Amino acid sequence: MNIRQTLDKFILHFPVLFIKQYPYAWIAIIVLWSWPPNFSAIFLSIVLVGIFSLRWREAAWISEMRRQHAPKNETFYIDRVPIPWARAGRNLAILAAIGVATAWFLETRLSLTFWQAFTLVCGFGLFYFDVRFFGAVTIYIVTGGGIAIYFVPSHTDYRIFLRFNEMEQIVRMDRIEKRPESWSVLSRVRAARSGVLLMPRHAKGFTRLLDGEVLLTPTNVDEFLKYVPSTLVLEEN
Incomplete structure (x- = not known):
C-alpha cells in the first residue's frame, strides 16, 4: 500500500460528523475579528481544512472505487450530479433576508457591527446547512460490475455499491x-x-x-x- 492509498483510507475512515463541525469556527472568526489577526487566522484555517477534507473524501472515494473495480482501465464512468442552481438561488436569497433581519436584531446586543452579524449568520448558515442550499453531494460511478454511489444528505455519508x-x-x-x-x-x-x-x-x-x-x-x-x-x-x- 503506497502513501496515497494510506491517506485515502485515513480520510475515508474519518467521520463526516466530526469534519462538519468546522462551521462553528466561523463564529469564532467573526466574534474575534477585532482581536490580533493570529486568533482569526487559526479559526480560518480550521474552516479551510474542513472544506478541503470534504472534497478530499470525494476524491479518495473515487480513487478507492477505481482501485477496487477498475484497476486495469476497465469501465469507469463518473457522474457528479450538478447543483440545482435555481433552487439554490431561491434559498440563498432567503438566507440573505434572514441574515439582514438577524444582524439588525443582534448588532447592538452582541457588540457586533451590522456587517459582522450579517456575515456570521449567513456564513454559518451556508456552511452548516449546505445541503439545504446546494443539495446532497451525489456521485455515481458505473463500473463493469455495478453502480457505486456516494451520497451525503446530512452529517453522514453513504458509500454504496450495487x-x-x-x-x-x-x-x-x-x-x-x-x-x-x-x-x-x-x-x-x-x-x-x-x-x-x-x-x-x-x-x-x-x-x-x-x-x-x-x-x-x-x-x-x-x-x-x-x-x-x-x-x-x-x-x-
Whole structure:
C-alpha cells in the first residue's frame, strides 16, 4: 500500500460528523475579528481544512472505487450530479433576508457591527446547512460490475455499491408523476421528475436501508445507460 492509498483510507475512515463541525469556527472568526489577526487566522484555517477534507473524501472515494473495480482501465464512468442552481438561488436569497433581519436584531446586543452579524449568520448558515442550499453531494460511478454511489444528505455519508446481478431491471423514467414511498431517492434533486430506477432482484431490496427501488438522477441519462448492461435496461416514458 503506497502513501496515497494510506491517506485515502485515513480520510475515508474519518467521520463526516466530526469534519462538519468546522462551521462553528466561523463564529469564532467573526466574534474575534477585532482581536490580533493570529486568533482569526487559526479559526480560518480550521474552516479551510474542513472544506478541503470534504472534497478530499470525494476524491479518495473515487480513487478507492477505481482501485477496487477498475484497476486495469476497465469501465469507469463518473457522474457528479450538478447543483440545482435555481433552487439554490431561491434559498440563498432567503438566507440573505434572514441574515439582514438577524444582524439588525443582534448588532447592538452582541457588540457586533451590522456587517459582522450579517456575515456570521449567513456564513454559518451556508456552511452548516449546505445541503439545504446546494443539495446532497451525489456521485455515481458505473463500473463493469455495478453502480457505486456516494451520497451525503446530512452529517453522514453513504458509500454504496450495487451490483448488476442484484438488479432485476434498470428503468429509464422520463416522467415521474408521483413517487411511491418505497423508492429511495439518491440525488441532489429532491423533487426529481425523471431519472433511472434501479429495481432489485430480491423482494427484500438491495440492503437493509435500501429495501425497495432506488431512483438515481444522472446528469446525462443516455450516456449513463451506455455503460450498463443493455439486457437490464427498460425504456419507459
